[in-house]
Amino acid sequence: MKTTGTRRSLAWLPVVWCLSRLVLLLFVLKVYVFPGPDVTSDVQVIYQGWYDVLSTGTFPLNDVTWQYPPAAALAILSPGLLPFLDYATAFYVLVCVTDLAVLALMTCAGRRPGRSLRGAWVWVIGVPLLGPTVYARYDVMVTAVAMAALLAGARHPRAMGALAAFGALLKVWPAMLLLAARRRSAWVSALVTGTVVTGVFALAMPGAFAFLTFQRDRGTEVESLGALVFHVARHFGWRGEVKLNYGSIEFLGPYVSEVSTGALFLTGAAFGWLVLWRLLARRFAEHTLADAAFVAVLMFTTTSRVISPQYMVWLVGLAAVCLYFPGSRMRLPVALVLVACFVTVLEFPFYFANVVASDGLGLTLLFLRNGLLVAAALIAARALWRATVPSVAPPASVPSQPTRAGETPVSP
Numbered sequence: 060m061k062t063t064g065t066r067r068s069l070a071w072l073p074v075v076w077c078l079s080r081l082v083l084l085l086f087v088l089k090v091y092v093f094p095g096p097d098v099t100s101d102v103q104v105i106y107q108g109w110y111d112v113l114s115t116g117t118f119p120l121n122d123v124t125w126q127y128p129p130a131a132a133l134a135i136l137s138p139g140l141l142p143f144l145d146y147a148t149a150f151y152v153l154v155c156v157t158d159l160a161v162l163a164l165m166t167c168a169g170r171r172p173g174r175s176l177r178g179a180w181v182w183v184i185g186v187p188l189l190g191p192t193v194y195a196r197y198d199v200m201v202t203a204v205a206m207a208a209l210l211a212g213a214r215h216p217r218a219m220g221a222l223a224a225f226g227a228l229l230k231v232w233p234a235m236l237l238l239a240a241r242r243r244s245a246w247v248s249a250l251v252t253g254t255v256v257t258g259v260f261a262l263a264m265p266g267a268f269a270f271l272t273f274q275r276d277r278g279t280e281v282e283s284l285g286a287l288v289f290h291v292a293r294h295f296g297w298r299g300e301v302k303l304n305y306g307s308i309e310f311l312g313p314y315v316s317e318v319s320t321g322a323l324f325l326t327g328a329a330f331g332w333l334v335l336w337r338l339l340a341r342r343f344a345e346h347t348l349a350d351a352a353f354v355a356v357l358m359f360t361t362t363s364r365v366i367s368p369q370y371m372v373w374l375v376g377l378a379a380v381c382l383y384f385p386g387s388r389m390r391l392p393v394a395l396v397l398v399a400c401f402v403t404v405l406e407f408p409f410y411f412a413n414v415v416a417s418d419g420l421g422l423t424l425l426f427l428r429n430g431l432l433v434a435a436a437l438i439a440a441r442a443l444w445r446a447t448v449p450s451v452a453p454p455a456s457v458p459s460q461p462t463r464a465g466e467t468p469v470s471p
Contacts (some may be wrong), residue, residue, distance in 0.1 A: 120265070135225055152200050206377070209377070223237050282407065286425070288314075340447040346381065366432075371399065
């Protein structure tokens with residue numbers, strides 16, 4: 060029965076992938092128009108503008124929307140590999156090819172003894188839940204590198220370290236994959252890879268570290284957890300505005316800096332909890348590496364000043380690797396993240412105008428999506444802690460020695 064079920068799953072995986080990805084391509088190629096703002100403008104305008112600058116051998120030093128580590132230049136320049144297509148079409152094709160490579164990786168890995176195809180299904184289903192936005196950003200490429208790193212973690216720690224470091228130089232967050240790495244070789248490999256790749260970019264292209272200043276100056280984006288404060292406050296007379304700032308729609312006005320600081324405090328608290336967990340964790344199973352990475356990225360995404368829709372694909376990828384291991388404790392959090400993906404496509408781009416207006420529908424969608432992320436983060440963190448940190452048992456009482464009549468009991 061199990062073999063029959065596996066064969067059916069294998070048969071349906073490519074069918075569902077092909078149908079869902081065809082729909083995504085039809086939307087980004089504008090054969091059909093997806094409701095809401097045009098999600099392809101980032102590729103057609105911003106990415107292509109960066110491509111023109113990067114092609115000259117320098118980073119976009121005067122563009123505050125460039126907020127990415129130096130290796131991100133490789134993703135932006137990659138459409139040049141297909142010179143027979145225009146930039147945007149080439150980008151979508153490469154993202155689709157990367158998506159297919161992830162499917163092949165998860166399917167081959169899931170067929171091994173003691174592994175599961177649930178991870179492949181999470182990827183196949185989760186990506187299209189985010190709508191065409193997922194193909195109009197380079198996050199699928201970053202997530203593919205991170206997933207390959209986690210899958211390599213158990214048997215090839217050096218490869219994991221190298222891939223995690225390279226992923227971090229694409230978009231920072233894959234550095235958190237090393238949280239539960241126990242072998243020194245993984246950290247050494249990551250350090251060497253990071254140093255070499257960073258050094259090459261620093262020597263070859265001016266402005267490799269300009270992104271640090273641009274990222275520091277970001278505010279509170281309208282879809283973030285902290286933004287809910289201002290969405291509600293607008294109904295009680297808060298005098299602020301919603302404006303395009305540093306490449307995203309953000310709140311500007313009174314108390315915004317305080318809320319942004321509060322978000323940074325929550326992120327710091329999450330980091331502190333993760334460090335404490337790492338110091339106290341003693342029970343490490345084969346799935347702990349993936350579970351810990353999922354929890355870490357989930358916590359940092361939820362507390363971030365910015366929760367852009369494409370961030371959700373990070374969680375989908377890590378969730379897929381978690382469920383590749385049958386023993387993972389993350390099934391409920393993964394289910395909550397998948398539901399949050401569906402709500403995300405409703406709040407952006409479908410009803411984004413309602414979100415920006417802070418009306419009833421927009422508030423409902425944001426409270427629901429962010430509430431699901433908070434719930435998933437808390438449940439996942441609790442499950443990780445209970446599975447890996449041994450409980451402190453009360454000291455066992457020593458029974459008193461029996462005494463003869465007339466003798467005084469002696470304390471042990």
